[in-house]
Amino acid sequence: MITKSAIALILLTFLTSAWSQTSKTLQDQYQLHIVRTGEAIRIDGRLDEQPWQQAESAENFWMSFPVDDERAPADIQTEVYFTYDDQYLYVGAICYGPDDYVIKSLKRDNLGFWEGDAFSILLDPVNERTNAFSFAINPANVQSDALVNGTTMRRGTGNFSGINDAWDNKWFSAVQTDTDRWTVEMAIPFRILRYKSNQTVWGLNFARGEPRSNSWHTWSPVPVQFISMDLGYTGTLIWDQPPPAVKTNISVIPYLSASSQNNPELGEPTSTGFSAGVDAKVAVTSSLNLDLTVNPDFSQVEVDQQVTNLTTFDVLFPERRLFFLENSDLFSDFGIPPMRPFFSRRIGLDEEGNTIPIQYGLRLSGNINKDLRIGLMNMQTKGFNDQPGNNYTSLALHRQMFKRSVIRGYFHNRQGTSEQSLRFDDYNRTAGLEFNFVTQDGSTRAFGGYGKSFSDHVSDRNNSFYNIGGGYDNRTISVYSNLAGVGDNYYADLGFIxxxxxxxxxxxxxxxxxxxxxxxxxxxxxxxxxxxxxxSHTWYFNHMRDWTSRASELIQNSFRINYNINWRNTSMFLVEMTQQLNQLLYPFNFADEPLPSGKYHYLTLGATYVTDQRKLFSALLGVSTGGFYNGKRNQYQLTLSYRKQPWGKFDLNFEQNNLRFPEDYGEVNLLLIGPRVEINFSNNLSWTTFLQYNTQDDNFNINSRFQWRYQPMSDIYLVYTDNYAVEYWGPKNRAVVLKVNYWLNL
Incomplete structure (x- = not known):
């Protein structure tokens, strides 16, 4: 009879063997040696200085997508060179190929960046496959940078949670284009990287996007099921001597703003005001960073892209404020979607998305050593609209285990405050531990976590939150499952559940x-x-079931099957069928009269087609029909996009949901229309206007933003926001804001 210990030993042996077969082999095979230069390099996009002629090259890229079998060589080639001096890491690249480039926008970190021609480098200074820096460029010298963590991201799922492109820093680049190639030069300051100066082997990979053939190429091969930034498949950058130690790294970013606001809906007169504040970034050590903010202003942040909510629960809107996005994985990756113990929009925003003033904040984040990451954040908000202020503290620790696995813990605290002191009878705290196991090749993962909450005037019974699950991915098959439970008395004031x-x-x-x-x-x-x-052809099956923890009453149960076909020309077709069983525990209103509590069983069918995204004109068309509780629903979606390359992008999003219920419950027609215009006068000067007409929220919103990056990482913003009621077409509120900030390195 096989004992539990024997089973555990067999499992451990299997998993250990899975670790040992990927990255070590790749890091032995794909090595690039870097040699120090004593000659100055001018960043002009021309690799004509002597150090480039002497540098070792990384070439012979492999195709990573759409095929990776037998390590298919890339159909176009790329050459990459590295060198460095006391201040900068220099990267030179020659990207061969025709000059009919696809460039979606001239805006830094724009959403369409990776849909066009692009070249990127992935640097893992600690070489532990848990965190890395990405620096990318396109033929128009548009920059994109990001922090990448070790999360396994399967291609085609839309899951890019491991990439944080909100991380922005000052680095330099230039591009020269010719008929058969485009040439890149980058200068990356050592001061913006986090590394130990005695670390002479870094993880490294390069990726090249080629939209004409809808392909991705990498230097160190990455399996087709994973995106090209996967940290489990890096080669190595080998230094001739330890990289320079960074002595001073302090950046100060002060701002000034002037605003005018008017609120006709509440009968308030026009008011004007001036504001000032400052952000600072301090390198405590070469791998640990302290961010400070005093009286932060987020008026330049774009408004949320509205959605039609056809559920009985709140919708999760993404964080857009830069201070909360940098190193956000340290705090926000706990739990499972959509159940998160920490959600940064709980700080400084109310439930409607309106601003609550923040007085100050700090965040300490980075590596204590190669295996231990820390995140510590404290924020203080002012009292607002008769509501008291709050102090928010979050602590997160991540301890690497094995190669790509981690054990981590968190503590979050919301403490009510008065003008002079803390209010000890007004608090909410959550704490928990999680373990996330990932094999070195990223194919197998398992996770589990347990947490509790503690609140004033709430029982300490039934106050826990747990989750457990796992998954497996290979080239053709992907499976994943999780189970989670939340107690009646579990409250996460800083979370989203x-x-x-x-x-x-x-x-x-x-x-x-x-x-x-x-x-x-x-x-x-x-x-x-x-x-x-x-x-590719892909068949998906999803099942979700929610039920109450005490009475085991069903909340919802759904089965979804869909088929997805992707063409080489980037077009896509999807058909899906969903079998849904919802139970309203309480009456809920979608139209005229609330639907009674009870079970509702219905079926929906849908189809979506996306045209060639490389074309100057592209479109998405979607339709679905079927039941909806005790009625019917027809949904129509249309997205039109026209690109005047490279300076203009014009989009129109349209969605209509027609809900028809039995006569006693009424009928409603929900419209969501969102035109968007983006004009880029240059890489540093842009104007974006976004309109949103939403009958469900009875709101028409205008958001127009002018941005001039007059110095690297220094901006002038002019923002106009206006809101109108749709039903009676009257003004609600409007504001004009002028903001100037300046990035100063000390």
Whole structure:
């Protein structure tokens, strides 16, 4: 009889063997040696200085997508060179290929950057496959940079949670274009990197996007199921001597702003005001950073892109404020989507997305050593609209285990404050531990976590949160499952757990209930022949079930099956079928009268087609039809996009949901229309206007933003925001803000 110990030993042996077969082999095979230069290098996009002629080259890239079988060589080639001096890491690259480039925008870190021609480098200074820096450029010298963590990101799932492109820093680049190539020069200051000066072996990879063939190429091969930035498949950068130690790294970013606001809806007169504040970045050590902010201003941040909410729960809107986005994975990756113990929008924003003034904040983040990461954040908000201020503290520790696995813990505290002191009878605290196991090749993962909350005037019973799950990915098969549970008395004032809150439309009351959540996903992807028009066929199956933790009453149960076909010309077609069983625990209103509590069973069918995204004109068309509770729903979606390369992008998003219920409950037609215009006068000067017409929220919003980057990382913003009621077409509120900031390195 096989004992539990024997089973554990067999499993451990299997997993250990999985670790040993990937990255060590790749890091032995793919090595680039870097040699110090004593000659000055001018960043002009021409590799004509002597150090480039003497530098070792990385070439012979491999295709990573759409095929990776037999390590297919890239259909266009790339050469990369490295050198350095006391201040900068220099990168030179020659990207061969025709000059009919695809450039979606001249805006830094723009959403369409990776859909066009692009070259990027991935630097892992600690070489532990848990965190890295990405620096990317396109033929128009548009920069994009990001922090990348060790999260396994499967291609095609839309999961890019491991990439944080909100991280912005000052580095230099230049590009020269010719008929058969484009040439890149980069100068990356050592001061913006986090590394130990005695570390002479760094993780390294390069990626090249080639939209004409809809392909991605990498220097060190990355399997087709993972995105090109996966940290499990890096080669190595080998230094001839330890890189220079960074002595001083302090950046100060002061700002001034002037604003004018008007609120006709509340009958308030026009008001004007001036504001000033400062951010600072201090390198405590070469791998540990302290960020400070005093009276921060986020008026330049774009408004949320509105959605039509057809659920009975809140919708998660992403964080857009830069201070909270940098190193956000340290705090926000706990739990499982959409259940997160920490959600930074709980700080400085109310439930409607309105600003609550922040007085000051600090964040300490980075590596204590190669295996231990720390995140410590403290923020203080002012009292606002008769609500008291709050002090928020978050602590997160990540301890690397094995190669890509981590054990981590968190503590979050919201403490009410008065003008003079803390209010000890007004608090909410959450704490927990999690373990995330990932094999070195990223194919197998398992995770589990347990946490508790503590609140004033709330029982300490049934106040826990747990999650457990795992998954497996290979070239064609992906499976994933998780189980989670939340107690009735678990409260996360700094988190986002929407399924806990149930609204009673008749009593106008919200009930807080514990629940259990089960989610399972499986997919199979088939890749046809290399040179065919079709890249892949994928079949997906999803199952989700939620039920209350005490009475085990069903909340929702859904089965979804879809088929997805992707063409080499970047077009896509999707068909799906969803079988849904929802139980309203309390009456809920979608139209005229609230639907009664009870079970509702219905089926929906849908299809989506996306045209060639490389074309100057592209479109998305979607339609779905079927039941909706005790009624019917028809949904129509249309997105039109026209690109005047490279300076202009014009989008129109349209969504209509027609909900028809039995006569007693009414009918409603929900419209969401969002035109967007982006004009780039140069790489440093842009104007963006975004309109949103939303009948569900009874709001028409205008958000127009002019941005001039007059110095590296220093900007002037002029922002106009206006809101109107759709129903009676009257003004709600409007504001004009002028803001200037300046990035100063000390």
């Amino acid at each position: 929407p399924t806990q809150e149930h609204y009673d439309a008749i009593k106008d009351t919200t009930y807080h209930l514990g629940f259990n959540h089960l989610f399972t996903r499986a997919s199979y992807t088939y890749y046809p022949e290399k040179d065919g028009k079709i890249i």
